Amino acid sequence: MAGGWRHARHLIVLALVVAAGLGAFLILRGAVVPAGFGKLGHYRAGAIDDNRRRPVSFAGQATCADCHDKQVEARSKGKHRIVSCEACHGPQARHADDPEKLKPVLPDTAILCRRCHEKDPAKPAHFPQVASTDHSGGAACNACHQPHAPKM
Amino acid sequence: MDVSRREMLAGAAKFLVLGFAAEAAADVPLAAPAQLPAYDPSQHWWGMTIDIDLCIGCGNCVRACSAENGVPDGYFRTWVERYHVKSGDQEHPKVESPDGAIKGFPPSTETNEKAFYVPKLCNHCETSPCVQVCPVGATFESPDGVVLVDTTYCLGCRYCIQACPYGCRYIHPERHTVDKCSLCYHRITQGLTTACCEACPTGARKLADLKNPKDPVHAFLRDNKVQVLKPHMATRSKTFYKDLDGSVR
Numbered sequence: 001m002a003g004g005w006r007h008a009r010h011l012i013v014l015a016l017v018v019a020a021g022l023g024a025f026l027i028l029r030g031a032v033v034p035a036g037f038g039k040l041g042h043y044r045a046g047a048i049d050d051n052r053r054r055p056v057s058f059a060g061q062a063t064c065a066d067c068h069d070k071q072v073e074a075r076s077k078g079k080h081r082i083v084s085c086e087a088c089h090g091p092q093a094r095h096a097d098d099p100e101k102l103k104p105v106l107p108d109t110a111i112l113c114r115r116c117h118e119k120d121p122a123k124p125a126h127f128p129q130v131a132s133t134d135h136s137g138g139a140a141c142n143a144c145h146q147p148h149a150p151k152m
Numbered sequence: 153m154d155v156s157r158r159e160m161l162a163g164a165a166k167f168l169v170l171g172f173a174a175e176a177a178a179d180v181p182l183a184a185p186a187q188l189p190a191y192d193p194s195q196h197w198w199g200m201t202i203d204i205d206l207c208i209g210c211g212n213c214v215r216a217c218s219a220e221n222g223v224p225d226g227y228f229r230t231w232v233e234r235y236h237v238k239s240g241d242q243e244h245p246k247v248e249s250p251d252g253a254i255k256g257f258p259p260s261t262e263t264n265e266k267a268f269y270v271p272k273l274c275n276h277c278e279t280s281p282c283v284q285v286c287p288v289g290a291t292f293e294s295p296d297g298v299v300l301v302d303t304t305y306c307l308g309c310r311y312c313i314q315a316c317p318y319g320c321r322y323i324h325p326e327r328h329t330v331d332k333c334s335l336c337y338h339r340i341t342q343g344l345t346t347a348c349c350e351a352c353p354t355g356a357r358k359l360a361d362l363k364n365p366k367d368p369v370h371a372f373l374r375d376n377k378v379q380v381l382k383p384h385m386a387t388r389s390k391t392f393y394k395d396l397d398g399s400v401r
Contacts, residue, residue, distance in 0.1 A: 034304075034305070037289070040295060041289075041292055041293075042289040042292065043289040043290070043291075043292035043302060043305075044289070044302050044304075044305055047292070047300065047301075047302035047304070047305065048193075048294055048295075048300065048337075049188060050302070050303075050304070051294075051300050051301075051334055051337045051338065052188050052191075052337060052338050052341050052342075053188065053338070054338040055338075056220065056338065056339055056344065057219050057220045057347065058216065058219075058220055058339075058344075058347050058350045058351065060344050060345070060350060061350070082353070082354065082355060083353040084350055084351065084353070086216075086350060086351060087212055087350075087351045087352070087353045090215075090219070091216070091219045091220065091347075115210045115211065115212075115255075115256040116208055116210045116353060118256075118259055119259060120209065120257065120259050120260055120267075121260060121262070121263050121265075121267045122209055122234050122235070122236075122257070122260060122267035122268050122269055123208050123209065123269075124205050124206065124207075124208065124268075127208050127354070131259075
């Protein structure tokens with residue numbers, strides 16, 4: 001019988017080694033697999049809120065309109081009515097948050113207008129375009145056009 | 153390759169030891185837990201529509217994306233391409249995108265060829281190859297159909313970059329994790345549109361909610377000739393192009 005026990009011991013040791021390995025794996029896995037993994041799919045559910053928890057730079061059209069009726073009114077009379085304030089003035093969420101503290105720098109029309117209106121064959125033919133050197137000969141665009149209502 | 157050998161080996165070791173890799177830092181919050189506005193993902197299914205006939209190549213979308221998302225210089229989550237197609241040579245268009253068009257385009261010299269602009273971004277595919285190849289579940293499709301990245305969990309292994317048929321991913325040069333268009337998930341989940349759509353002067357790009365029966369996307373898809381990029385890849389792209397020329401890849 002002593003011989004039988006010796007053989008059984010091998011099996012028990014083996015079982016203990018496997019159990020210890022499995023235990024170590026589970027503990028390690030529990031420690032490194034983050035909470036929420038697999039809840040919604042093969043990813044960490046909390047990553048969705050991480051992607052949401054970020055500040056915005058563009059306040060959005062509706063916010064500008066809250067305070068700037070005058071410009072909204074001017075713009076509504078011309079074709080720039082479809083162009084959002086921040087398309088020309090850039091991201092202004094921080095200005096909208098605290099207008100006293102952060103005053104926007106006004107755009108440089110020499111760059112601004114040409115980016116949209118410089119003549120190019122790749123632009124859709126129905127879009128109003130000018131070859132700026134012929135059109136204004138270097139004069140500032142806003143010397144003649146009102147940026148908010150550009151029709152003359 | 154800007155990831156050090158050590159980082160690469162460390163990543164590989166984690167992967168081997170743990171079966172699937174995980175970053176111990178995954179639970180560290182990004183910022184003070186701000187109050188997030190109420191939002192029900194089950195009510196939305198996001199995508200985008202792009203009308204080539206309205207795009208003027210001004211680059212507003214590229215600049216807006218860069219400012220909104222802190223995209224590092226020389227990298228792009230969205231960009232604009234200018235195509236020139238010689239008469240009858242549909243298979244060899246000339247494509248240019250100087251600095252992603254972040255400063256727009258210089259006027260082109262060729263005037264006799266077919267020419268047009270094509271804005272590009274992540275297609276937020278429904279059966280996305282990038283999600284399928286990620287070994288650790290760090291890139292995934294959210295319940296409302298946006299392909300997002302878990303930066304705390306990404307190894308930087310670049311499988312997804314190779315898998316994306318549209319070239320929409322890059323390794324962030326400082327974080328060394330993958331980065332891509334999130335469809336401004338932080339904006340669209342609080343009722344704002346994406347930064348690129350906010351800044352687009354002509355309405356060429358529009359955020360679309362395919363689950364909202366009142367969204368103009370349904371009329372757009374029904375009434376126009378609409379195409380997705382590389383339909384043969386069967387990625388079920390949700391970026392829909394109107395008036396897209398056949399020469400576009």
